[in-house]
Amino acid sequence: MKFSKELKVALLGIVALVALYVGFMFLKGTNILSSNKTYYVVYDSVEGLAVSNPVLVNGYRVGLVKEMKLDQKKGNKILVTLDIEQDIAVGDSTIAMLVSSDLLGSKAIDLYIGRNKHVYKGGEYLIPYVKQSITDMLSARAMPVLGTVDSTLQRLNMFLDKDAKRSIQSILLNAEATSATLKAITLANQGNINEITSNLARLTSALRGTESKFNQLANNLNTITDTLDVESMNRAIRGLDSTITQAQLAMQRINQNNGSLGKLMNDDSLYSNLNASSASLNELLIDLKANPKRYVHFSLIGGGTKVKEAKTVKEAVKVKKADTVEKAGTVDQ
Known part of the structure; x- marks a missing residue:
């Protein structure tokens, strides 16, 4: 059977187009010869996610992102279509986590497959979840710091005006x-x-x-x-302790009026007696100077003059009393 040249050219063109389509889909990551299942996920934001990005399970690629579409009817959310191998048990507990695949910000979808009560057959919506990457955390932490640094630099520039710069230059020149x-x-x-x-x-x-x-x-x-000699020093210290103890006992006995010394120190009767005797002697001396005749007697009878003097205080007192009695008798006569 012979084909015409036009038919051969047409068949060659069709084969070329099919090969080109298969190659293009292969480069996109889609295997048109496989029977994969399609699932859907809705995200608020898919920054860094692109078509043909991988779908992973524990780091193993099980599919790819087939299509992304902006759904304006649902608040501008992103509808992502996933093409997943049919032997993957996707069910009602499967979570589609949007994660970072590298440090440059590229995204991938990591499937967390739990204990499914119901296994999907294809065309269902999966549970969305966005996992914060290290870059996002660093950006969230760095933005407030950068804002503070920016405001600090602005204040520093405002502070460092022309006069301040001149002052700093003069300070540097003075330091030099x-x-x-x-x-x-x-x-x-x-x-x-x-x-x-x-x-x-x-x-x-x-x-x-x-x-x-x-x-x-x-x-x-x-x-x-x-x-x-430590022993000699100890004996001396013990002797000193006993001496101090005896001295304390003696002082205690003196304070308790035990013995003559205690009575002499604590009893004031001796002081009173001495004070009274001193007063009496003082009166006697004053009276002796004033009336010496009371204590000296002259007698003309017996052929001479006899003078009788008091030798003691007691005799002087007796003489004084006798003279007083004699004067009293003379007055009475």
Whole structure:
């Protein structure tokens, strides 16, 4: 059977078109020869997701994103069509998580297949979920910080006006001049600095010698401490304790009026008696100066003059009493 050239060209063109379509679909990731199932997911935002992006289960590719469409009737949500292999058990508990596939922001859909009570046959809607990526978290954290930094820079630019810049420049120039002055002073006093360094070195050497003497003194003190008789010191301390105890007992007895010394210190009768005797003696002396005849008697009978003097205080008192009685009798006569 012979074909005409036109028929051969037509058949070749059809084969070429079919091959081109199959190749194009293959490059998109769609296998037209496989019998996959189609499912739908609705997301609020699909930033980074594109057609032909993979559908994964635990990191293994089981399908691809077949189509995305903006649904204006449902608040501009995105309807995503998934082409999944038919042997994957997709059911009512399957969650389609929108996750990041790399650090550049590309997205993929990761299926979480739980315990399905009902297995889908195709054409059903899956449960949507958007997993926040590391890039999203960093962006969420970095945006407030960037805003703060921007406002800080603006305030710094406002602060650093022309006058402030001139002041900063003058401060830097003064600091440079001060540094040059310090350098000149250091060069001019290099000899003094060397002498001070030498003196410090000698002082350090002297301190080291003093340290050795202190160490020797500490060793001597340790030796003296070791040679002390601890038992003798303990006996002396015990003797001192007993002496203090006896002194305390003696003071306690004196305070309790036990014995002559206690009565003398605590009883004021002796003081009263001494005070009364002193008063009587004072009166006697005053009376003796005023009336000496009361205590000295002259007698013309018996061939001479006899003078009787009081030798003691008691005799003087008796003489005074007798003279008083004698005067009283004379008055009565």
